[in-house]
Amino acid sequence: MRVLLVEDDPALRLGVARALQAEGWQVDAVTDGEFALAATATEQYDAAVLDLGLPRRGGFEVLRHWRTHGQDLAVLILTASDELPNRLRGLNEGADDYLPKPFEPEELIARLRAITRRRRGNSSNLLVVGALSFNTDSRELRCREERLPLSPREAALVELLMASPGTAVPKSRIISAMSSWESNFSANAVEIYILKLRRKLAVAGVTIVTVRGVGYALEAQ
Template sequence: MRLLLVEDDKMIGEVVLDLLRSEHYAVDWVKDGDMASTALRTQTYDLIVLDLGLPLLDGLSVLRALRARKDRTPVLIATARDSLFQRIEGLDAGADDYVLKPFELDELLARIRALLRRASGRAEPVYEHKGVCINPASREVTSNGVPVVLSAREWAVLEPLLARPGMVLSRTQLEEKLYGWKDEISSNAVEVYIHGLRKKLGAELIQNVRGVGYMVPKE
């Protein structure tokens, strides 16, 4: 999953960036509202963690512009603006959730997981399909009840495919979930991770859709 972190405080940004990357998310970090707006117009993200008190362009303005474009990307506001009016204002502007600074890191991760579940149309915290079960909270994977060890990037490929069986994701879309701006992209990376997943979880779990991409079939 690829996340956009919008945070101008260097210390908080570094802590959250390290946390999210340790959880195997691909993360881009921007430090002002203008950069956030540019990123959101040029990249696709699975979720945005958005501060409100930003230089150049306020976070609420970024959020309102996002929703005005009919962009449904989940937005978690993470801010020190703690009055009831400010919380209501943020939610009414289109935020999906609101967490106050200073926040507990575990709570931040739980809220991110909940929003990603909701965005994929799932309520249950564990994804299961054809005997393969993944738990985003613990990063545990089992196949017919047997634990399976995946690399961070194998997980990053498997999770979005298993979250939405029947949806085809292109190679480019999967690369976007694997890498942030500063990461070097190997030309055959997706194919390598798909090959590894098939060896570990079965050759039929992930199918090629010729000329389009990959999917986990519904049936």
């Protein structure tokens, strides 16, 4: 999952970014609303962690711009104010959830997982395709009762494919989800990870099919 973090406090920005990266997520961090809009104009994100008290353009204005321009990323608002009018305004503007400061990183991560599951139309943390099951919280992949070890990027790729079984996931979408500004992911790297996963998933009778000119799809035999 690729996350945009919009927070002007340096210490908080660094701490949140490290917590998200520890989950195996790709994180881009910006310091104000103008940078946030520029980032989403050129990159594709699964979710955003958005502070309200931002320089140049405030969080409400950024959120309103995203929603009126069809940006469908999940949005978790952060703010120092826990007043009801602000919470209601954020939710009415199109935010998916609201987290007042101070907060624990574990709660932020749990809320991000929950809102991205809802965006996918899946309330469960378990993705199942044939004999495979992937827990989006623990990042564990199992074939029946046997655990199949995955690297963080392999887990990210498995989650993308298992979230839409039988449907081609565009290669561009895979590249975007597994990239960040500090770590660019190439088309050749995608092919290498697909090859590794094909070998691991063969034991479960699940195949990664190449859809020519589009990307890859997961199919159970």
